[in-house]
Amino acid sequence: MAGRSDCIFCKIIAQEIPASIIYEDSHIIAFADINPVASEHLLIVPKEHIQSLADVSMDNCSLLGQIQVVAAQLAKETGVASSGFRLVCNCGINGGQTVDHLHYHLIGGRKLQWPPG
C-alpha cells in the first residue's frame, strides 16, 4: 500500500521511520505516541491514508468498527480496561488535529479531565 510521501504516519506504516509498534493487522496499526499524555497512550491508525474523520464514508464502516474493537482489545492488553480509558479522535483545526492521517488516541492510566480544554 503506497503511503503519502509527506505523511509521518504513512512513513511509520511503511516502516520508513521507527515507532514502538504494539499491534498490526492488514488494515490497522497501533504504536506508542511519541509524546505520551498519560502512562498509557497509543495511537490506533488505519493503514489507508484517510485525512481525518471528516473524510470517511459508509465504505469505511468496517474499518471504523475494527478500530474500536482493536481499541478495546489493546485496553485489555495494556491493563487499562478495568480502570477506564478514553478513545479520542481529534478532527481538524478546532479539534486539535496535528497529523493529517486519521488516528485514534487510546489514553489511560490516570483520571482524565472532562470537559477537554
Ligand code: 5GP
Ligand atoms: P493529533 O494532535 O493529530 O490528534 O495527534 C497526533 C499525535 O501524534 C500526537 O499525540 C503526537 O505526539 C503524535 N506524533 C507525532 N509525530 C509522531 C511520530 O513521529 N511518532 C509517534 N509515535 N507519534 C507521533
Ligand code: ZN
Ligand atoms: Zn498518511
